[in-house]
Amino acid sequence: DTAVSQTPKYLVTQMGNDKSIKCEQNLGHDTMYWYKQDSKKFLKIMFSYNNKELIINETVPNRFSPKSPDKAHLNLHINSLELGDSAVYFCASSTDGNTIYFGEGSWLTVV
């Protein structure tokens, strides 16, 4: 039933590792996003895809690589994890490019 679902919910990993977070939406939306929420709760967009095409790519280290196999999925792969990557990563989707529905978040802790 969950509209925007992402896995895993919690991820603890060591510096230098590579990890992926998966996201799927069953709302039929054309646009999907990745947002990062840091320890101060600040929410900032990282990427946006519209019908599998990258439309927003904020200033994000190239260790972060999004992939959209189809318009219902948007995965985030992170290479060579650093301590500063620890945050909550929210996947989201939208049908009109404005009203955004967030997933439950993935809590990433890099140790």
Added chain:
Amino acid sequence: GENVEQHPSTLSVQEGDSAVIKCTYSDSASNYFPWYKQELGKRPQLIIDIRSNVGEKKDQRIAVTLNKTAKHFSLHITETQPEDSAVYFCAASGGGTSYGKLTFGQGTILTVHP
């Protein structure tokens, strides 16, 4: 690009009082202004939004006002209840090439004391 400033960063009220959170934005082309509520450990959830062709919108105990000339918008919560305690975020989007890009304010931690 768009810049959204939100005040106050923390707000403490007694149950039954009103709470007001204010935001300003920089891009005059922005035309969509949502408010999100985030409870501890949960996802941000849309509670109300307003588009630039409307000056005010109300939904039960919450209302949002927009002043396009001054480029600011506010969230008003009346008759606050303890379950209103959360972090509230304003956001703005829609200007020019910023399709689908919501720029968020810094958030306001609202605490409603019983």
